Amino acid sequence: MSVASTHPSLSIVSTPNAPGAIGPYSQAIKVGDLLFCSGCLPVDPSTGAIPDDVAAQTKQALKNLRAVVEAGGSELGKVAKTTVFLKNMNDFLTVNKYYEDAFGDHKPARSAVEVARLPKDVLVEIECIASLK
Template identity: 45%
Template sequence: MKKIISTTNAPAAIGPYSQANMANGVLYISGQIPVDPATGKLVEGIKNETHQVMKNLDAVLKEAGLSFKNVVKASIFLKSMDDFAVMNDIYASYLEEGSYPARETVQVSCLPKNVNVEISMIAHQD
């Protein structure tokens, strides 16, 4: 059975999708962009954007009773690979060494609201 996961501590969906869905113990989190859920405004600069995206992902994970330790897969979309090192350092700071998820990082020509980074994740209940 599918359960929709939603929290006010992450940006509300801006289209026909859910923040996340839990199905058979697997949490599928929609791509998060750097919107501050308290203000509804975008944060700017790759450092601030990456921190906000990770905070948004953390909020969705917590709403589902999970944490970054439960993440098995991440998909990262960057507007420019020139931002990879900065994003990667910040991304890693939210994770525990030895339990890193599988991941791909790709450069794309454009992201929603013209942000620099979007990250989606898949997590599994233990």
């Protein structure tokens, strides 16, 4: 579902299939031929539950990212760039396995960074930029 923005060249993307924004931001914004997705947390949109381990959190964050990308009119195969935020870089290999499962043969440009803390004290957050063409 898309909602018009106050600026004519921007469109706000919102879907109930991913957790709602927990602050003054949008799940994603369309501008031109690009979709800019905010960081997706590993929150189950129907229950609000957050899995305990990094593997389950990664799968849920990627599921939420897919939902936002698709609501914006794109698909994971059109993602050009991702940023993966990790609470602990020691989890990189585990996150990488599920990331690879989600993207398959498509390999977007990516950055992965360790951060001191993430919203809701989750272990992983993933954002992306996707093409709409």
